[in-house]
Amino acid sequence: MSSNQKLEDDASPYLHQTIEQLGFQDIPALFPEQGIKDSERESHTMAIIGVSIQVQDGHVVIDNGILQLTLSNPGGLVTGLRYMGMDNVLEVLNDEGNRGYWDVVWSEPQGPGIFDVIQGTQFEIIYEDENQVEVSFTRKWDPSFQGKLVPLNIDKRFVVLRGTSGFYTYAIYEHQAGWPDFDLGETRVAFKLRKDKFYYMAIADDRQRIMPMPDDRTPQRSQQLAYPEAVLLTNPINPDLKGEVDDKYQYSCENKDIKVHGWISFKPPVGFWQITPSDEFRTGGPVKQNLTSHVGPTTLAMFFSAHYAGDDLVPRFRNGEYWKKVFGPVFIYLNSPLDGTDPQPFWEDAKSQASIEVASWPYVFPVSEDFQKSEQRGSVTGRLLVRDRFIDENDVYANAAFVGMALPGEAGSWQRESKGYQFWTRTDDVGNFSITNVRTGDYNLYAWVPGFIGDYKLDMTITVTSGSQIDLGDLVYEPPRDGPTLWEIGIPDRSAAEFFAPDPNPKYVNRLYVDHPDRFRQYGLWERYADLYSDSDLIYTVGVSDYTKDWFFAQVTRKTGDKSYQATTWQIKFQVDDIDQTGIYKLRVALASATLSELQIRFNDSTASPPHFTTKLIGRDNAIARHGIHGLYWLFNIDVKSEWLLQGDNTIYLTQARSQSPFQGIMYDYIRMEGPPGQ
Template structure:
């Protein structure tokens, strides 16, 4: 338990730098098992779980009998849940309730308890075919508790889809009003009653409401939408709520991304009006069906989700809620540094000595930029289940392990679970995806050094012109001011101003007569390229396709040369991009993506979803000496949310063009 003692010492050091109080535990961890409840008390907090369901019904802390919403039914306070379906059927929301209870460990230093829900053929069609083992851990001296779960689908069990799984906590609405998820993303939030009829007006979808009669008059006229608080996995380490009287913080800390699907840039919900705090592990948000795990032909599958840490803190005479946020952020750092934990007791949770590592250096070779290989500085480099180039972003059954490369391209991926992986990467500033050519077998205690790896991004000639910056996001393009009647004040003058509601409607305001025209050499993508290629709303409340133009000059056409248009898309929602060269009426279009994407990033303020790269060979007969125009049509227009977010566009051609 030496590592555990170091963890506690580090926590004490981090807390001493703030005015945050963590009561000293006068006793060891105490477990009390009753007929319908399990109570775990470490002298700092008292955790009450239903038995055998394993629902968090109560958390007693710092003189407050229960931090959970006591007006909710007990199974609607703190719980694991999932959304599942049989193939071809609608999704079913399922709060996971155990049927068997077991004490895994009980001593003064640690209590770990298990709530298991099994499955057999008598439950076919009525319950998801999974064995689920939910675990809760309380340690001596720790101001919080841990939870993790093992999901298992045995060979031969029925097929199913799992659209979502997560842990949810619903806190007392009479106390928790302040939400925080980053240094610059925290605020007083609306009350849940503000979303009831009479106090709000629903906007384009149920999650978004206009607050017309808020309980807090300072919030009247704002928009509330839970998707405005979404976050990339890589940035989604700590978020939660603060009670102002008394000053108490409730924080959800996720120390590792390894068990979350979709890689570091997958977006998930965090905290939102409820007050609700979420730890999301699997979801189709900002990706659609591509990130819904589908289990077929009785395949065997097992995965450990978590542990995640629920951290509680309070102040010593402070009134500024940021003090608790700063302390929670320090606690998050401690938890991340302590991963993988030493204390979970399931044999399916692998400790550090059961894991391996992969190191190397990634270089970029693009002779049209530099005669020498370039360092893949800040590249995203990761291990995921074997697949194809770029398949990691749609992988949703296994574990993923990611890191960022150093300035010189060096990387080290540590604490990797044993198994077979492909190594994937993408480099900001360059299009496309890298994949190491061989499958990598990671073994316990081994470190694999891959040496220097070379990524050659797609390239057939020098850049004639480009729009944007290849970083898999459209954030560098023009993001308009919101409709003044549809504002979230948090995002006024904020780097994430794209989180504002209704920005898709601003396109027609800015281009009331014709569509966007971008002239190479004159236009500025930060001012003149709208962040999303959306549909146009008509007077009859219908929508029509929009066609953007890129105008550019070619001094001459090299008939023997190669011209290539690279179109990198940061997100797509039920869209079809048609590309035409110098003939807006060309039928069929010179290029079409076909119907792509279910990200819904436009409606959910996401600025990116899944990445798509199209390499379009441009026939010289499509081009003209002198003035040229490329027409980009987003041809699907049944709703305002069908559209594309571009990442980057580049035309390559011979040097003398």
């Protein structure tokens, strides 16, 4: 098995022992029995003692009276986590290197991806008293490791606090000047929980359920579908799940929404939660999508990944550049509410704890000087307005706009930025914003406003110093606009969610997403296009059609044989009463996603060669196959010559010309036709 296959298959079954041997009858239904008496739980949680550490031969054990954390020595792998009568919440059937760990996927330039579970080579107690223990597991790089280990110094830290029902982990990565070039495709923290205990997964108020078992993904119990991570459950251990699709990408979330997710055991009643209190160390901005929890039972804290973005978001280190970054801390929280028979108290308590962690950011306890505390950071405030004279003669408030600080670059570069820190907030209803606890450094300020196309960038470099409070005053964003709107399709919000997402093929249903706002997360919706448009492609008539019903959420290829596909051409029909022969019209096309695609646009001539406009080959975000409703944002502003238009009826032909697979395609965000400026 290749390294990449191992990474993608991290929810694969553990074959050491079957669920039948463990006893499927122990899977709780609606009202499982409570495994620990309330009196025992109360006495246990009330016994808040000091934190202690024991250094053993091959292991380090940290105990605060609520939980006991066991780490391999000097590897720094999480091998044991004892809590509330459960000797180990991690999968005891796995070897110690496959329970809880930091990992990376890296490569030499143009080389294959290498999956590496990070093993420390040196252990050190950084801080120890009755209130806190912080330990470090480091792995230093030297030239003898070239081609074998990622050229980084890595310092993994674990922190246990007194009276805290959980532990923290963070890491410092450093690429020293002059070290070899490399690409860093992914890094994360992964936890594999006991499959005989943790059946119920929760990642949002409306996204939680009893999940399939890892054994259900074996060939004996499932059928692999067109995309490797997706399987159809043909003979699952829990018969209620028969006929459903399991795919870890169905449980992805945007960065801004990944605050808490995890799993629940009902016997004994234990919740395991991964809490991420800040997005500052993640790449790609607030709407970048990442994996969360999925069948395993597996829980992830994602920091770097190319998911829903492709190679554009893979950091490439060249010419021996120096780089250093702190990832985390993230918090692993365990809970056991008095009512251990209902998932809701577990979830509500985990959400409350996540709110506490967010309010406590940046933490005061990390010992590393590389993690800046609140007093070392600065803040940036201001107000954002939008100026579009074709909508309002006056500047309007940028309500609910995303405003952020990221490394200097071009407007919109933040969504592909992958090496620095990012700090984002939302404006209030009058456009005010406050970005607090910004690490020191040089930044550009970026923004985008739902309801308006394009990206804002303040044309100055902002230097944040310790304690600085920078007030930028009123800022004005002028979105792309040349003339009045003749017609528009969709909502400019960088998502295709407002368009028509069909019901799934009845053979490929995930019942969680039936009658769910996120209906686009169902498997195989790309195949439904040909079912709905079997004889001809989509035709949309301005003023008659309704984009919520008549505009398919993705322009995909059409299957014509077992392994052959053809390009599709959509049409937009509209009328122009009077053509301004001296003016230039403008077509604005905003894409929410592109995967190895080429959008060709022609006006009133479906065979024009070359096309009037082409994006050429763009995109590798794979959002169609991974049920993401958006990937990277693209905006194309196309000059439309008056001679391309006709008095009266007109047709725009939109061709997605690349057709080697079912997953090539685009998602539209918004399309607008503008008249000449003088109209």
